[in-house]
Amino acid sequence: MRAAILHAVGSDKLDIRDDVTLAPVGPADIRVRIRATGVCHSDLSAMSGVLPMPVPLIPGHEGAGEVVEVGEHVTALAPGDHVVISWTPACGACDSCTRGQPYLCKRYLMESFTKGNFRFGGDGATAFGMAGCGTWAEEIVVPAHAGIKIDDDVPWEVAALIGCGITTGVGAVFNTAKVRPGSTVAVIGCGGVGLSVIQGARISGARTILAVDPLESKHELARKVGATHAVTPDQVPGAIAELTGGAGFDYGFEVVGKAATIQSAWQITRSGGDVIVVGAGAMDDMVSFSAFSLLFEGKNLLSSLYGESDVRHDFPYFAKLYKAGLLDLESMISARIRLGDLNDAVAALRGGEALRQIVLID
Missing domain, CATH: 3.40.50.720 (NAD(P)-binding Rossmann-like Domain)
Incomplete structure (x- = not known):
């Protein structure tokens, strides 16, 4: 599949390649075909090192897509479900989760520094996903808790915006x-x-x-x-x-x-x-x-x-506000681009004029 890889912190160029594969889906994981992903300033921060991330890195954390495979222990999601990706999935068992602050859960975020779900090149080198996501790829493998189901009639680009910018x-x-x-x-x-x-x-x-x-x-x-x-x-x-x-x-x-x-x-x-x-x-x-x-x-x-959000409630709620005409999300999209345009999109974001560029993936 295609994906954009950052090989070194501080580099201003992404390696957009088509030989990327995924690690197997674990028992509590899901595989998601990304249909839309945003180009967010936090992605720039990860590329520059302001937000520390391991490399090689596939940026992208604001995305939405369709579930194509679920692990054997996953019961809440099924292939075909539309999901918004959460970059801070809540484990549900730690102190932060049990005291009602799931946005502070660090379990999966910490795992993302040692567990890379992407492979690339002839030797199958490991690449990591930004915050465990890596939505600047055609498909991702993430914990099932990171996929929040939404109604099928929510446009992909809207769902992607809900994944970070709107919720934050x-x-x-x-x-x-x-x-x-x-x-x-x-x-x-x-x-x-x-x-x-x-x-x-x-x-x-x-x-x-x-x-x-x-x-x-x-x-x-x-x-x-x-x-x-x-x-x-x-x-x-x-x-x-x-x-x-x-x-x-x-x-x-x-x-x-x-x-x-x-x-x-x-x-x-x-x-x-x-x-x-x-x-x-x-x-x-x-x-x-x-x-x-x-x-x-x-x-x-x-x-x-992350807006102190419990995304299990807030993602679907914000989608309802959009459908009710209360959230104007289309006006926030400054450009709709393809995966191959990401280097130009990053340069535009650095320039300050770009608002939200959305990568659409067929």
């Missing part, structure tokens, strides 16, 4: 911040996840939603999916004065993954408000706040990993 962004609003109707929201970063935060805030009934992005080309789409206002970073002080009377926003979402923008989200949020970190940053990018402001400004600094 909308989940941050619904599950982490629990945005209240009539509140004010600021969103720093208008990529795919940032637009998902904006949509979640709109659905939650926020009265004011400020989109902040240095690229003015992203402002129109931000307004289309729910932002009431859009500004560049240098225009933020004026927006705070105009929209909140200088007090700041009830919720400040950081969707970039940089120390500087986390501090900006802190500054844009009112005293007693919530600052929600959604972007995935580097381990050596340190954020500092004064002990005085942490206490006396009364702000809550929250992290939101």
Whole structure:
């Protein structure tokens, strides 16, 4: 089968080849034919080393497809089922899972650093899948817990977006911040996840939603999916004065993954408000706040990993919101491409203008 392989961390070129095979399906595994997969900024982070991954690596973690084979112990899924891939499948038995935080389950994620399910080349060398997935391939083998069944009438490209960007962004609003109707929201970063935060805030009934992005080309789409206002970073002080009377926003979402923008989200949020970190940053990018402001400004600094979602519930729920016309996912797709176009897609994403490019696989 075809797949895109990264041979060295930091390389800017993928090796797109057609001699890739899969490890056998284990008793608790499923084999999925990928039908659509997103090109997400986290894929770039894995390629650059910001998100540590083993190599050779097949990137891709935001995908959907059709089950073609199940292991002998798998009873909840069957060949022909449509599934969205979860890059943090919940084992259901660890402390994180049993205390109601399945998005923090690390069992399968840790296994992915030593268990590579791909083979390539004449000698059958092992390749690893990003976060155990590797959806930039025509087929993958993953734990059955990683395949979440959805209705057959959900378009593949929509299902793929639900696999990461939508769940991360909308989940941050619904599950982490629990945005209240009539509140004010600021969103720093208008990529795919940032637009998902904006949509979640709109659905939650926020009265004011400020989109902040240095690229003015992203402002129109931000307004289309729910932002009431859009500004560049240098225009933020004026927006705070105009929209909140200088007090700041009830919720400040950081969707970039940089120390500087986390501090900006802190500054844009009112005293007693919530600052929600959604972007995935580097381990050596340190954020500092004064002990005085942490206490006396009364702000809550929250992290939101994968939207704090229980994907077994949230994937099908977000699909229902799409079918009800509440989530505009088509507008978020900037390009529909093929597997062979991935090097160009990665370059476009690095350039900053691309939103969500979706790879369609027949």
